[in-house]
Amino acid sequence: MKQKVTAVFDIGKTNKKFFLFDKNFKEVHKEYISFDEIEDEDGYPTENLPALKEWLKEVFNRILEAKKYKVQAINFSTYGASLVHIDEHGNPLTPLYNYLKPLDQNIIDDFFSKYGPKEEFLKTTGCSDLSMLNSGLQLYWLKHSKPEVYKKIKYSLHLPQYLSYIFAKIPLSEYTSIGCHTALWDYGKKDYHSWVYKEGIDKKLPPIVSTETSINMNYNGNRIKIGVGIHDSSAALLPYVRSIKKKFALISTGTWSIVFNPFTENPISTDTDDKDAINYMRINGKPVKASRLFLGNEYKVQIEKLREIYGVDKDYHRTVKFNCDTFKEINKDFKHFFKWESIVDEDMPEQSDISFDNYDYAYHQLMTELVLLQIKCIKKAIGSDAVSRLYLDGGFSDNEVYTKLLTHYFRDKKLRTTKASLGSALGAAISISDTKLNSKFLKENYALKKHVPFIISG
Template identity: 30%
Template sequence: MKMEEEATVVLDIGKTNSKLSLLGRDGRVLQEQRRPNVVLQSGPYPHLDVEGLWPWMLETLQHFAAQARITAIVPVTHGATAAMVNEQGLVLPVLDYEFTPPEESYRSKRPAFAETLSPELPAGLNLGRQLAWLAAHFPVEFARSRHVLMYPQYWAWRFSGVAASELTSLGCHTDLWNPQARSYSSLVSALGWEDKFPPLQAAWTPLGPLLPEVARATGLPADCQVVCGIHDSNASLLRYLQSQEPVTVLSTGTWVIAAALRSASPQLDERQDMLANVDVHGQAVPCMRFMGGREFAALAGGEPAAFTIADLQAVVDQGTLALPSFAEAGGPFAGQVGRVEGPAPKTPAEQAALATLYCALMTDYCLGALHASGPVVVEGSFGRNPLFGAVLAALRPTQRVSMSDDSSGTTCGGWMLHRWGEQPAASQHLAAPLQLSGLSSYRRQWQALLPRP
């Protein structure tokens, strides 16, 4: 790269890993660095290791700054996470959403599903529950906080010093947002939190330049802009929002989130973890999800083995079925204990094949419940499993299944926020339906054994 070439940095914080990507003017990923995320068990409750991430970010940005002229940093993160800050910094550690706050009285406070389109979820996946627990158990610190920042905006604030709120993170199963009224929910006013949330900004808004001390520590230009930022699965939607035809985007990673754009609106069933996320324009998008990456790892075991079509066929032939669920949080069968019916997989390759079949069947189940129509596009980590797309295409013969060739739809979406109005070059390939003998009857058997949600 020539130093005069402009570049964008996207900070992509998933639940399992954090990634910093350097993207060129055309949206190509030029370099990236990854780091596993850590949940710290010390202190008052399990919390995210933001102070461990910060020096890694600064060091990586210093390396990137030697490669190109970086003009913007865009934060993209998972949802269900907020930071309480004042002028001195964090007033409490950033609570891990997999921690389960004691029930207490939150259920009686939360708004009805009809208001928020946010289902009641386990652990801290409803952000309102986290905040209510923190306010009750740490009242002095809660009162000292100046802002409640959604997780992307926490990092934007950390880089720029400017506090902002943004729709996509507020609108992802938080209980804090009313998508139909496009305003904060009744929970926020009932608990007197209105003043805790800073002004709303569009996800693509530049909040300001880097703080001087950050520019000095990284070598980035003093005028490098910090963009407001976005919820990660909403970042995956950005390149499809302009299409007038139905399309379903599968954002895959720790979670598999199916977002059905412009399909016939389903009757959302909160008992099955169906919900509406909110896109960058404030529109409600019907979604359904399960913890696919976590479940795949539980079934495949450790580092998944390479597997072939023959391994998939062997699993189908012997009638080995994985039944939900293999993660504790969320999904249409939350609370059910996963089990394997039939002969156990004989090899690590068959374990990975079973995990792939399970995730494809769960995705098919979600697409059916959403009445999803039109093409299906697989973004994120499942795109690196070519046989996942081939099995899904066989299960959904009336829909075209495409696999994104990008390293991450979330990273691409972050780049689009900086280059608002520009489209990256399309980078997808069609998944050919896999001809597995007996797949239809295998699917029927799996569906017949499903627990009642």
């Protein structure tokens, strides 16, 4: 008997992964690859789209031919802020422009002269600033700087939907890709922003469907359900949304720590200067209020400085255990000692003052200050919404000092850590499944762990 599975391509900027999941969402097969970047017409590094397309086809056809598994469905999770512009024959017209590529300032100025004021526009569209990171602006840039290319565009597809198109040949748009800081969506109107219609860009965007949509078709002689793809951040959030009944916020940590509040009543931040308040969308088009902090990046910078000062091994920071007495000492007459390099905060000093007796004390001081920043970030995402639970995944979920401090400062909330290495891939599999997830799902699949606040004596 062949094993019934769901296939998922999980495409990151660096690693491209392929998974097969069984009916209980357990991984039964995995492979991955990475490609060297190529250059666009301006010499800027970009994704090797032809190599990616070839790999997708090769892997999937090989799995089907091996006949070990019966693939019932396939879906795609990818990074966002990236569009593939195809002609009437379905062929890409341009490179897959890198979202880090600088956008000509004249284009941005021209855009705001028509559709500003800037602050109001950014908040309405849930963006933090305008650049190539806002994929909608890419279309505006093509229209006004490469009109001959723009004219040939039949459809502009977000990257997850382009991968679906490779297999299903049906051009579609879906909410999670549209809602990820694209500058296309008006969160108040729950529709494309008026600028999209005024520029006629809506004609280049395929029909919008729910992310749960799938296309039943015959693929190389196999009846397969092909998903429309999903943005990776929204995919990582999905298993939590589907399995937890009470309101919660998810703190997803890594280079960026992003706090997601999928139960917001007030999706738009009122602080027009806040570049770290952003929006995403759930698979049904509902808004997700999010705030971000460059936590992992700053941690890396400061850990390197501490290593140089105290002469410890580069991995020593991973071994530091939480010490309640040290925290009490720091808290007794608390002040800020660290000047951040990649974060701006009103409480930081003009200059770092790292003159503590030993590394462990300095580390506790650093983590206390970073966690205080994290708390501001969490409170920003939660706002006035009645959120009683916090879920923490990613790199910092293994950091004992970080988790102890977070639990201490949020004594009124229940904190849980999870191990979600399959996060976005699993979310993509779940989004096209009819399976109902129960409250045990996170325990069984995500190594769910409860944390209780420590007690300070004396």
